Amino acid sequence: MxxxxxxxxxxxxxxxxxxxxxxxxxxxxxxxxxxxxxxxHQLRLNYAGKTSEGVRIKAAAGAALDDLPSMLVGIAKGEIEVIEPLPIEYSQATPTIVRPSEAMQWLNAHHMRSPVARHALVVLESIDAVDLAFDTFVCALLDGEIDTSGYPEYSAIVGGVAAHWDEVTGDLIVRGVVGWGGRGVRGDTDRLGARILTRLLTSILASQYSLGLTAVERPAAAHGHGGVVCPHCGFASAHERAFYCPKCGMRLLRG
Ligand SMILES: [Zn+2]
Known part of the structure; x- marks a missing residue:
């Protein structure tokens, strides 16, 4: 033209x-x-967070997963919510509204959760501190205020513990996770977040199944094709390299 x-x-x-x-x-x-x-015209969004080292929780401790919410007792400022790993049909779920198919999956997976949990997932998934392909995430409001609709203010701190199964030993690896953010930043949130993370790690280490700190890395994110269906709980993992079921921790059988 x-x-x-x-x-x-x-x-x-x-x-x-x-x-x-x-x-x-x-x-x-x-x-x-x-x-x-x-x-x-400008909008500055600020999301930040911290994760602790992992704590190894004894393998075959079936109660280890059930024990996760108790690690937040005394630290949580409200309801403690357990968010399990997402099955294969939600493997593309992302809280990004301009990608409708990813956003729809995310909403379908999380619309029934509390505003605090949804806020925590948006913040922590956006900064890659939590990945529901393999993490079980137990979260709550940890500090600060919520608005009249129940959503945390930008300076509120959310988080809790995230756990995944160590693909080598089948032990549960649990780490503390805190996050905050939105349309603003407050100077003391980072320091407060670090203090809460210390309390979370202390609480994880105090678990009766704890074997101490471990250097195990989180599994590499592997979304898409999906792996095998767990013969124990029927969970269809989105993580094709999983050796242990992300949901129940039982050994997966491969054909
Ligand atoms: Zn399973």
Whole structure:
């Protein structure tokens, strides 16, 4: 398409260059100024968080998963919610509204959760501190205020513990997770978050099944194709390399 066409305002009007000459003589309101007087629009979103080292929880301790919520007792400022790993049909779930299919999966997976849990997932998934392909995430409001709809304020701290099965030993690896954020930043939130993370790690280490700190890395994120269906609980894992069922921790059988 010829460039001249783009510069026209409409049929019968002069090209922009001619119009800006016209402005000197006739001060026409249709003239294109040399420089645009722009109104600025901006939104700064700030999401941040911290995760602790992992604590190894004895394998075959079937009660280990059930024990996770108790690690938040005395630290949580409200309801403690357990969010289990997502099955294969939600393997693309992402809290990103401009990607409708990912966003729909995310909403279908999480619409019934509390506002605190949804906020925690948005913050912690956005900064890659939690991955529900393999994590069981137990969360609550840990500090700060919620608004009248129940959503945490930007300076509120949310989080709890996240656990996944060590693919080598089948032990449960549990770490503390805290996050915060939104349309603002407060200077003391980072320090407060670090203090709460210490309390969470202390609480995890105090578990009767704890074998102490471990250097095990989180599994690499592997969304998409899906692995095997757990013969014990029927969970269809989204994590194709899983050796232990992300949901119940039982050994997966491979065909
Ligand atoms: Zn299972």
């Amino acid at each position: 010829p460039l001249e066409f783009l510069r026209r305002k409409g049929p019968g009007q002069a090209p922009a260059a001619a119009a800006s000459q016209a402005v000197q003589t006739s001060a026409s309101s249709h003239a294109l100024p040399e420089e645009v007087v722009a109104q600025e």
